[in-house]
Amino acid sequence: MVAPMSHPPAEPIRHDWTLEEVGALFALPFMDLMFRAQQVHRAHHEPNSVQLATLLSIKTGACPEDCAYCPQSVHYQTGLTRSALLEVAAVREAAGRARDAGATRFCMGAAWRSPKDRDLKVVAAMVREVRALGLETCATLGMLTPEQAAELKDAGLDYYNHNLDTSAEFYGEIITTRTYQERLDTLDAVRAAGIHVCCGGIVGMGETVTDRARLLRTLANLPQHPESVPVNRLVKVPGTPLADAPEVDPFDFVRAIAVARVLMPRAHVRLSAGREAMSDELQALCLLAGANSIFYGERLLTTGNPDVERDRQLLARLKVTAEKAHPTEAADAGPAGAGGAAAGHASCGHEASHARAS
Numbered sequence: 001m002v003a004p005m006s007h008p009p010a011e012p013i014r015h016d017w018t019l020e021e022v023g024a025l026f027a028l029p030f031m032d033l034m035f036r037a038q039q040v041h042r043a044h045h046e047p048n049s050v051q052l053a054t055l056l057s058i059k060t061g062a063c064p065e066d067c068a069y070c071p072q073s074v075h076y077q078t079g080l081t082r083s084a085l086l087e088v089a090a091v092r093e094a095a096g097r098a099r100d101a102g103a104t105r106f107c108m109g110a111a112w113r114s115p116k117d118r119d120l121k122v123v124a125a126m127v128r129e130v131r132a133l134g135l136e137t138c139a140t141l142g143m144l145t146p147e148q149a150a151e152l153k154d155a156g157l158d159y160y161n162h163n164l165d166t167s168a169e170f171y172g173e174i175i176t177t178r179t180y181q182e183r184l185d186t187l188d189a190v191r192a193a194g195i196h197v198c199c200g201g202i203v204g205m206g207e208t209v210t211d212r213a214r215l216l217r218t219l220a221n222l223p224q225h226p227e228s229v230p231v232n233r234l235v236k237v238p239g240t241p242l243a244d245a246p247e248v249d250p251f252d253f254v255r256a257i258a259v260a261r262v263l264m265p266r267a268h269v270r271l272s273a274g275r276e277a278m279s280d281e282l283q284a285l286c287l288l289a290g291a292n293s294i295f296y297g298e299r300l301l302t303t304g305n306p307d308v309e310r311d312r313q314l315l316a317r318l319k320v321t322a323e324k325a326h327p328t329e330a331a332d333a334g335p336a337g338a339g340g341a342a343a344g345h346a347s348c349g350h351e352a353s354h355a356r357a358s
C-alpha cells in the first residue's frame with residue numbers, strides 16, 4: 001500500500017498581495033507554478049476530491065444588461081429561447097434529480113439586472129425547498145440590496161454568486177450597463193447578510209495577463225476571500241460581441257486557476273463555464289492546478305455541460321471522488337479572524353453562462 005502524500009505546512013492567508021507579486025506568479029515557469037499551486041492545495045484541501053455542483057437556469061434570457069459574452073443579454077441576437085421564472089415545484093424536482101445524481105450543491109441562476117421584490121419571494125421559496133432536500137443552496141440573481149440579501153439569508157441561502165468578471169481597468173470593454181463598484185457593493189451586501197460569497201471571472205475576453213492578475217488580486221485582497229472562485233473560460237457564443245474573441249492558450253487558462261489557488265488557499269476554485277470544450281487531459285491539468293469544484297450534470301445557464309456519464313468516467317479514471325457538503329465552512333475568517341462569513345451561512349453562484357457574471 002502506498003502511503004498518502006504528506007501535506008506541506010500551510011502558508012499564511014494573505015490579503016495584501018501587490019500586483020507585482022501576482023504578476024510574478026503568472027510569470028513563473030509552468031512547472032514551478034503548478035508545484036506551488038499543488039503545495040497550497042494540499043495544505044488546505046483533500047487533494048483527490050472535487051465538489052459537484054449543479055446549476056439550473058430558473059429564468060432565462062431577456063436580461064437588460066449588456067455583458068459582451070452573454071447570450072442572455074437582450075442586446076444580442078443569439079437565438080436563445082427565453083423562459084419566465086420557473087415554478088417552485090419544477091425547481092424542487094430538478095434539485096431532487098441533481099441530488100440523486102450525486103450533486104451536493106444546487107445553484108439557481110436568473111437573468112436579471114436585479115430581482116424584483118415579488119420575484120425574490122419566489123426564489124426564497126425555492127431556496128427553502130432545495131434546502132429541505134439536504135442540498136447546499138446558491139443563487140445568482142444579479143445585483144442585490146442589503147435588504148434583499150437579508151431576505152435570502154432568512155430563507156436559508158448558503159451562497160450567492162456575483163462575478164467581477166475581469167479587472168476594473170478592462171471592465172468597461174465588456175459591460176457598460178453597470179459599474180464595477182456596483183458589483184463590489186453587491187458582494188458587500190451578501191457578505192454583510194452572512195451569506196457565503198462566490199465570485200470569480202472569465203478568461204479569454206481579450207484581456208491581458210495583467211488584467212487577470214488584477215482581477216485575482218482584487219478578489220484575494222477583499223477583507224475576506226470568496227468561499228468559491230469560479231474561473232470561466234469564455235464560451236464564444238455566435239451573436240455576442242465576443243463571438244470571435246482570440247483563443248486563449250490552454251496553459252494560460254491553467255495558469256489562472258493555479259494563481260487563484262495560490263492567492264485564495266481555502267476557497268473552492270471552480271472549473272466552470274467552458275469545460276465542455278476542454279479535453280479530459282486539460283480538465284485534469286486544471287484539477288492539478290488546484291480546481292476542486294465543477295458543475296455537474298444538467299446544464300449551465302444556457303449552454304451545455306459535459307454529460308454526467310463523461311464526468312463520472314473522468315473522475316473514476318483520475319481516482320477523484322466527490323466531496324461531501326460542508327455548508328458552514330468559511331474560506332477565510334478575514335485578516336483578524338473577523339469579517340464575517342458568519343458561521344452557518346454562505347454560498348455560491350451564478351457563473352454561468354459561462355460566465356454569467358451577475
Ligand code: SF4
Pocket residue numbers: 063064065066067070071072073074110111112113142353355356357358
Ligand atoms: S451575464 Fe448576467 S447580468 Fe450580464 S447579460 Fe448575462 S444574465 Fe444579464
